[in-house]
Amino acid sequence: MTKEDLQVLFPDLENELYDEILSNATVKHVKAGDTLLKVGQTIRSTMLITEGIVKLYREDDEGKEFFIYHLNAGQACSLSMVCATRHETSEVLAKALTDSTVLSIPLEFMDQWMSHYKTWYQFVISSYRNRFEELLKTIDAIAFSNMDERLENYIKKQAEQLGNHIKMTHQDIANDLNTSREVISRLLKKMENKNWLAIHRNSIEWIKK
């Protein structure tokens, strides 16, 4: 990871801050499907995504995993930034969707950087605001939409992240939306009839728009 890479991924930070990040962060590589953060785990560092896509989930008491949003390269796990300052535990589950690379910054730098680097504080605040907005959108979806709209919305988001060929089974999608496989299969079939997508084995292809 070079300074130039960092500058591309995280623009608008102070020059010295890039050096600070490089000298204090440890780089972690994770494989697709690996868990980065479990619910209840103590957060000891702030995580910046430099490569890949990470999915965030909320878990219920029975272990069902409800998808809330994606984190891309150039984004930070907001919760890890805020928790970090007080050694708190994670409220969410983070899993790598693709092979990913993460910069892990020990929490003690959070406090320092927040007061020393105005651009860091702006980065933290804007990350937070963005994640907050994602959560609000998630609430909108489940509070105001039926499953057909939620599914469409969900597939569009996946397609934005990984392209139009979405390699997931109906069961995978059902899990993310906390519904049953049959419901997803039926709704997908309807969408296929409307020519919004094509259903293949182990994947679907988003066509619409």
Added chain:
Amino acid sequence: MTKEDLQVLFPDLENELYDEILSNATVKHVKAGDTLLKVGQTIRSTMLITEGIVKLYREDDEGKEFFIYHLNAGQACSLSMVCATRHETSEVLAKALTDSTVLSIPLEFMDQWMSHYKTWYQFVISSYRNRFEELLKTIDAIAFSNMDERLENYIKKQAEQLGNHIKMTHQDIANDLNTSREVISRLLKKMENKNWLAIHRNSIEWIKK
């Protein structure tokens, strides 16, 4: 509003910060039911609640209002803190539940205080974390629970805020939970049969536990 009042409501801030707040904030009094912040409104100041209870809502395109959480005296509207730094617009609707008093702090102080006062930055961060957690709980409720659990949960929260006599009509509750009045009436009746509450005209009385 005296310095002592502030210290009670917002403990753990630096001594000089209380003076800063007192000399730079304007005090606003609002009546129960008044709107403090509309969706889409530009945020020009950070709001600290010093008296009363404020309800936050998410609005859909048809103007339906979905309740997300309460803000009490001693808390801040997190969104107003983060938006403030970039003159952004509100994503939520805030309404006073009771007559309330709010300190309004022009946004330019946010930046200053964040770098000057460590306790302010900690306050902002912890407010943010708390609001984030509330949002996650809201998501849990709608993603994982049926209407009966959500209603119980909702009534408990109201009872915590205002005591066991909850002065709301069934329609009011239905609006907050984005369902219909009949559903609420029937579920309340069931809870009354289980002696969890008593239904009165224009109010319900929470008895359970």
Added chain:
DNA sequence: TTTTCATTGTGACATAAATCACCAGATAGC
């Protein structure tokens, strides 16, 4: 007092979604 209106109760029915049951085709392992 009488009238009007808002609030609540409730049956009947419609719809969305969950669950169950079972089948068929595809794929991987033997």
Added chain:
DNA sequence: GCTATCTGGTGATTTATGTCACAATGAAAA
């Protein structure tokens, strides 16, 4: 190639919730 397993399709049924219709009640207004 044969078999077990995974994945997807689909009907039947149940459950939760939403909608409609209308009655009963109490409170406020006239």
